[in-house]
Amino acid sequence: MNTMNKRKSMIIDGRPVAIEGEKNILDVIRKAGIDMPTLCYHSNLSTYGACRMCVVEGNRGEIMASCSTPPKAGMEIKTNTPRLQKYRKMVLELMLADHCRECTTCEKNFDCELQTMAMKFGLKDIRFENYSIGDEKAERDNSSYSIVRSPNKCIICGDCVRMCSEIQNVGAIDFAYRGSNVEVTTAFDMPLAETNCVNCGQCAAICPTGALVIKSNVDEVWKDIYDPEVKVVAQIAPAVRVALGDEFDLPKGTNVMGKIVGAMKRLGFDEVYDTSTAADLTVIEEANELLAKIKSGNTEMPLFTSCCPAWMKYAEDNHPELVPYISSCKSPMGMMSSVIKAKDARDNEGNKKAKKTKVVAVMPCTAKKFEIHREDQMLDGEQATNHSITTVELADMIRSAGLRFEDVLPEAVEMPYGIASGAGVIFGVTGGVTEAAIRYVIGDRNQIADIAFAGVRGFEGLKEVKIPLDEAGENILSVAIVSGLKNTENLIKAIQAGEVHYDFVEVMACEGGCIAGGGQPFVIGRAKEERSAGIYEADRMSGVRMSADNPVTEALYKNLLTGKAAHHLLHYK
Ligand code: SF4
Ligand code: SF4
Ligand code: SF4
CATH class of the missing domain: 3.40.50.1780 (Rossmann fold)
Known part of the structure; x- marks a missing residue:
């Protein structure tokens, strides 16, 4: 690599890729035509680095989240190694272990990023017990005219929280509790309809799973169509x-x-x-x-x-x-x-x-x-x-x-x-x-x-x-x-x-x-x-x-x- 390239580029999977003002490695990787998996990165929101699917391996074997690592000239990373594949599968398994897995009846069936990711990584079996079953979080919040919340489908990616506060300045939903009890919920777990939610639906649009979906009124419309x-x-x-x-x-x-x-x-x-x-x-x-x-x-x-x-x-x-x-x-x-x-x-x-x-x-x-x-x-x-x-x-x-x-x-x-x-x-x-x-x-x-x-x-x-x-x-x-x-x-x-x-x-x-x-x-x-x-x-x-x-x-x-x-x-x- 000549001096010029070294100053302005990094090595991704053995190939030099120019750094042109990207704020993180993930954006450089995407520019290189690699569809890096992520469930929590959106360029218009702040970086949260929660899902760990976008991990890459450095040349000393160190593993880092590409969304929260700034690119540096001369940096060398790999995006696809046996270790990374194993790591990503493990992350997916852990997410699914705490996730209601009734995909066929979920509003997001076939349109769910978690489901797509599980398919992409060929996940056939989950080694952990499904501890979302019988979870009190499973109760759906159906109170809003616009949004349905199913907390047991939440993977704590935080996309909705950042959308609601950073873009919409509303803050109707946020993280609550700590450690393994962390949840995305409303203040005092109030029904969404009783909060300051403005019903814009931007949280549901960005949610990668069925945890936040738009309430469907299709059945009522069919009923009227069928009524002579x-x-x-x-x-x-x-x-x-x-x-x-x-x-x-x-x-x-x-x-x-x-x-x-x-x-x-x-x-x-x-x-x-x-x-x-x-x-x-x-x-x-x-x-x-x-x-x-x-x-x-x-x-x-x-x-x-x-x-x-x-x-x-x-x-x-x-x-x-x-x-x-x-x-x-x-x-x-x-x-x-x-x-x-x-x-x-x-x-x-x-x-x-x-x-x-x-x-x-x-x-x-x-x-x-x-x-x-x-x-x-x-x-x-x-x-x-x-x-x-x-x-x-x-x-x-x-x-x-x-x-x-x-x-x-x-x-x-x-x-x-x-x-x-x-x-x-x-x-x-x-x-x-x-x-x-x-x-x-x-x-x-x-x-x-x-x-x-x-x-x-x-x-x-x-x-x-x-x-x-x-x-x-x-x-x-x-x-x-x-x-x-x-x-x-x-x-x-x-x-x-x-x-x-x-x-x-x-x-x-x-x-x-x-x-x-x-x-x-x-x-x-x-x-x-x-x-x-x-x-x-x-x-x-x-x-x-x-x-x-x-x-x-x-x-x-x-x-x-x-x-x-x-x-x-x-x-x-
Ligand atoms: S509700 Fe959806 S967007 Fe919000 S943290 Fe959970 S999975 Fe992510
Ligand atoms: S619908 Fe809009 S205001 Fe309500 S929680 Fe979602 S992003 Fe926030
Ligand atoms: S901008 Fe349009 S789509 Fe968005 S909440 Fe307002 S009326 Fe609805």
């Missing part, structure tokens, strides 16, 4: 169309909206609509709320968006002083369900034979399962949205019905809600709500491209945009776009300290927005780039780019959302 007295109406959120394909091995970010409609019709849904249509209503209502706020001179605090239920709960739990500044608009899901129910009620008035309408929302989101039960989201005392299922649950339904998704013929969304603007579709990605609202506020179709390049797009945790509202540039709209609740907390502190001032703040609890929601198929990096590219392409290809130009919303304001009905159906306060 019920008309089952579905709505599909913007971010679902660019993620469902991941479940069926389609290229990441492929827009499968037409296939979703086709598949859902075959599953037995009576009507299938696009939540993006209601997002157009949200844009109009929220932008008008913002303009009225600015006009009134009440601009000391910004108007915060209200479409993310995890953010709403976070604000209520941690910043009740901000609640008055959160928009009064229902989320697009809430608006869509309310409009569907109100129109059906009007159309069926006096018809005793009319079926009962139930709305199923297909969402990228686990917090929506919580939102539909909120008192302030009820419509005339009843749930406006009857069930909220995730993208992954829809894939489960398609599979369980035996539909071959690749063969499903695309179908169009039907009238009377069959048109959505591109502005409504971009709600699925961070910055989309703001971009759509700015289009509406400026109202100039020639500026759509300029708005896209004004700083609203991209995945930075905090984006700031200043938009002149008049040609002279005397009135400037100042906007912040934030995703991830830790980023949100930092922004709130800066606003409250008077360090920054905004007119409008878009908050999405999930980093990157709903395309990376807890209910989306979990692929490495969440395919954010590909999914957002799919969303922006759908916008570009849309015949209607501005919410105000959507003939469906125009017709709704003329025929249904008249007088007090608009506020009653579209606002929660």
Whole structure:
């Protein structure tokens, strides 16, 4: 090895590999094309080094965890030796000894990293007694609308704990007890529903086992589909169309909206609509709320968006002083369900034979399962949205019905809600709500491209945009776009300290927005780039780019959302 190589590279399995700023050996190993096993390393979280699966052997025979060892020039390591294989198998056996092993009935069956790892390492027998049997930890926590906890499937990797505290700033779950009694649990072992959990589902998305899973509502949906007295109406959120394909091995970010409609019709849904249509209503209502706020001179605090239920709960739990500044608009899901129910009620008035309408929302989101039960989201005392299922649950339904998704013929969304603007579709990605609202506020179709390049797009945790509202540039709209609740907390502190001032703040609890929601198929990096590219392409290809130009919303304001009905159906306060 020459001096240059020695200074900048290390030896992995006898081959030199450049060190280019990686913080640990694991990242260098992965760059070298080796799929190093790990159950607890995620580059966006702090390093915990708990699972010990990523161990490597140094040239003096020393064994070290590659995730918590920084690379050094000239360092020599081996990633695959008989000793390491034996060590990893032993670690897996010990994990499985304390693990409920009812794989066939586990929600994570075939999608469990522990199971995959056991298969990869050819584990056929576990030499230790299964001491999870009869364990009091086995009791499931089913209290939350969004998440089910099965502590006896936990391998103490700590991924959820770090996700909940480092990215989401919530800390609803943490380690408790010591030594072999260590557990991941809530404060005082409270049911999750009674904690400050915001239902974002990011812990379940990252959990490598079935210890934290998204609660499934698929059985209730099937029950309604099979009920001849019920008309089952579905709505599909913007971010679902660019993620469902991941479940069926389609290229990441492929827009499968037409296939979703086709598949859902075959599953037995009576009507299938696009939540993006209601997002157009949200844009109009929220932008008008913002303009009225600015006009009134009440601009000391910004108007915060209200479409993310995890953010709403976070604000209520941690910043009740901000609640008055959160928009009064229902989320697009809430608006869509309310409009569907109100129109059906009007159309069926006096018809005793009319079926009962139930709305199923297909969402990228686990917090929506919580939102539909909120008192302030009820419509005339009843749930406006009857069930909220995730993208992954829809894939489960398609599979369980035996539909071959690749063969499903695309179908169009039907009238009377069959048109959505591109502005409504971009709600699925961070910055989309703001971009759509700015289009509406400026109202100039020639500026759509300029708005896209004004700083609203991209995945930075905090984006700031200043938009002149008049040609002279005397009135400037100042906007912040934030995703991830830790980023949100930092922004709130800066606003409250008077360090920054905004007119409008878009908050999405999930980093990157709903395309990376807890209910989306979990692929490495969440395919954010590909999914957002799919969303922006759908916008570009849309015949209607501005919410105000959507003939469906125009017709709704003329025929249904008249007088007090608009506020009653579209606002929660
Ligand atoms: S619940 Fe899941 S993510 Fe959390 S520590 Fe246990 S196995 Fe890891
Ligand atoms: S759902 Fe979100 S807030 Fe709740 S425990 Fe999981 S990561 Fe934390
Ligand atoms: S960002 Fe989207 S997916 Fe995530 S919690 Fe909020 S609404 Fe749900």
